[in-house]
Amino acid sequence: MASEPRLRARLGLRRGREEACFSLDVTLDFGPGLNVLFGPSGSGKTTILSALCGLLRPDHGSVVLAGRTLFEAAKGIDVPPQERRIALVFQSLALFPHLTALGNVGYGVPRGPPRAERLERCQVWLTRMRVAHLAQRYPNSFSGGEAQRVALARALASEPQALLLDEPFSALDHGLARELGAELLVYVSALALPVVLVTHDRVAARALGAELTFLRAGMVERVGPAEEILSERP
Amino acid sequence: MIDLEPLLLSFEVALLATCVASVLGIALAGVLALPRVWGRELIDAAITAPMVLPPTVLGYYLLVLLGRESVIGRGFEAVFGTPIVFSKGGAVIAAVIGALPLVAKAARAALEAVDVRLLGAAQTLGASPLRAFFSVSLPLARRGITAGMMLGFARALGDFGVTLMVAGNIPGQTRTASLAIYDAVLSGRDGDATRLSLIMTALAMAVLIGASTLSRQRRDGF
Numbered sequence: 001m002a003s004e005p006r007l008r009a010r011l012g013l014r015r016g017r018e019e020a021c022f023s024l025d026v027t028l029d030f031g032p033g034l035n036v037l038f039g040p041s042g043s044g045k046t047t048i049l050s051a052l053c054g055l056l057r058p059d060h061g062s063v064v065l066a067g068r069t070l071f072e073a074a075k076g077i078d079v080p081p082q083e084r085r086i087a088l089v090f091q092s093l094a095l096f097p098h099l100t101a102l103g104n105v106g107y108g109v110p111r112g113p114p115r116a117e118r119l120e121r122c123q124v125w126l127t128r129m130r131v132a133h134l135a136q137r138y139p140n141s142f143s144g145g146e147a148q149r150v151a152l153a154r155a156l157a158s159e160p161q162a163l164l165l166d167e168p169f170s171a172l173d174h175g176l177a178r179e180l181g182a183e184l185l186v187y188v189s190a191l192a193l194p195v196v197l198v199t200h201d202r203v204a205a206r207a208l209g210a211e212l213t214f215l216r217a218g219m220v221e222r223v224g225p226a227e228e229i230l231s232e233r234p
Numbered sequence: 235m236i237d238l239e240p241l242l243l244s245f246e247v248a249l250l251a252t253c254v255a256s257v258l259g260i261a262l263a264g265v266l267a268l269p270r271v272w273g274r275e276l277i278d279a280a281i282t283a284p285m286v287l288p289p290t291v292l293g294y295y296l297l298v299l300l301g302r303e304s305v306i307g308r309g310f311e312a313v314f315g316t317p318i319v320f321s322k323g324g325a326v327i328a329a330v331i332g333a334l335p336l337v338a339k340a341a342r343a344a345l346e347a348v349d350v351r352l353l354g355a356a357q358t359l360g361a362s363p364l365r366a367f368f369s370v371s372l373p374l375a376r377r378g379i380t381a382g383m384m385l386g387f388a389r390a391l392g393d394f395g396v397t398l399m400v401a402g403n404i405p406g407q408t409r410t411a412s413l414a415i416y417d418a419v420l421s422g423r424d425g426d427a428t429r430l431s432l433i434m435t436a437l438a439m440a441v442l443i444g445a446s447t448l449s450r451q452r453r454d455g456f
Contacts, residue, residue, distance in 0.1 A: 055358070080357070082362055083360075086358060087359065088357055090351050092351055092352040096352060096356075096370060097374070098374055107356065107369070158358075217411050
């Protein structure tokens with residue numbers, strides 16, 4: 001149990017004042033494999049992802065990944081995002097428009113090995129995501145599904161210790177979403193790192209069938225199997 | 235036959251000034267684009283002030299700052315053997331003052347237009363803020379920055395007041411095209427003044443059209 005790479009976090013944050021105030025107060029514990037963070041829009045899902053990967057600084061709390069403390073407000077520890085080894089796939093995907101698919105995937109590949117080897121790794125990831133044919137093309141020519149695959153390849157090629165996916169199905173129709181979800185699960189179980197998938201889509205969340213954290217208004221309402229939690233509330 | 239020397243000198247001075255103003259302007263714009271900067275608007279105002287201050291004021295400041303009696307002026311003269319003021323270097327500095335606000339303004343606008351999520355993505359992929367700036371911000375802002383550099387070049391090409399104050403009107407050294415026009419008018423050589431003025435106008439128009447074409451392409455991009 002101790003050797004399991006877990007992503008644990010306590011996050012507390014308050015933004016705005018009075019009626020317009022948004023507050024977040026959650027304790028999260030994600031194990032290896034797929035974890036679904038489910039909740040209506042405005043419940044704080046994206047805020048949580050930003051805080052986990054370090055793009056947003058919570059007011060208090062802590063983030064610990066595989067035994068390494070990435071953030072601890074009380075001790076003033078705040079590891080910058082580039083050293084956290086947490087990859088985030090943005091809802092907008094945020095592919096670099098001035099780089100090819102290969103350039104995008106290569107951006108996060110750790111330095112050190114010779115160039116040829118790093119290039120080879122990029123090709124491997126593009127092939128695994130079944131977008132090897134796009135290597136020399138630019139993101140403005142990708143379809144929604146293709147862009148998604150390239151973004152995922154880019155995230156995984158950076159050799160993260162945790163992977164965060166923000167609404168990965170929002171740009172896709174349900175058929176494609178399910179297909180991609182199934183593929184995702186395959187890679188996720190092979191990688192054995194915590195994957196946190198954020199969605200407000202009840203159908204997708206149920207289809208993924210993983211451990212689910214139900215979020216409402218900045219608080220964790222329930223944690224448990226997706227099937228159980230989502231069947232109670234129509 | 236028209237005397238080409240002032241035109242060539244203008245080009246040389248403007249080119250050097252554009253290089254200096256670009257490095258300074260992009261660096262300043264990069265600093266201003268950081269999330270937390272103390273006195274952001276004050277820095278911005280200080281860079282922009284040369285656009286609205288009289289050339290005599292700017293020239294006077296530069297004389298006080300760089301003149302032969304100033305600390306910088308003395309130091310420079312001790313090392314290089316020539317004063318900064320009333321030399322080609324003085325003309326370049328005068329032109330930099332004119333070009334800098336145009337480059338910095340354009341660079342700031344272009345850098346701020348870059349999607350912050352792309353910078354967030356770069357960081358989560360392991361890029362330091364400096365690497366993210368050079369590999370994501372700068373390439374995506376390049377059209378806007380290039381347009382600003384072209385405007386800066388056009389401005390540097392035509393500087394008159396500040397150049398006259400700090401560099402004087404030395405043939406072959408600091409007598410740029412705009413100063414040569416002033417000379418020609420004063421000494422009644424209307425033909426020379428007309429020809430030089432028309433050439434300067436044509437150059438300015440060409441640069442403006444080029445710069446606006448670049449800005450337009452940027453909107454059509456991606």
